[in-house]
Amino acid sequence: MVFLHEGKEFATDKLGYLKNHLEWSIELGEAMAAADGLNLTEDHWEVINFLREYHEDYRVAPPIRMLVRAIRQAYGPSKGNSRYLYALFPDGPAKQASKYAGLPKPKHCV
Secondary structure, three states: OEEEEOOEEEEEOOOOOEOOHHHOOHHHHHHHHHHOOOOOOHHHHHHHHHHHHHHHHHOOOOOHHHHHHHHHHHHOOOOOOHHHHHHHOOOOHHHHHHHHOOOOOOOOOO
């Protein structure tokens, strides 16, 4: 499968996750979110950038519980909770934010 952006094809898996996270760009992340009907705000980008840094450090996209804990440690309880993250990413914070960050789908996410 592919995602077409600015005349270029990006290989994706059947769920729309990039096969090569090195091809990711901010513009591509925005286009992927827009295709899903989501307009990314500064709050979305805070989570997406956090996920990209986390992935760079640990080579894994964290599942939701681990993501909530890591966000809480980094940004405090007002942002490090499921309610806040699901308000930003209603289809599942870990998997939806990972998709727009160009990362693989976190393991154990349905």
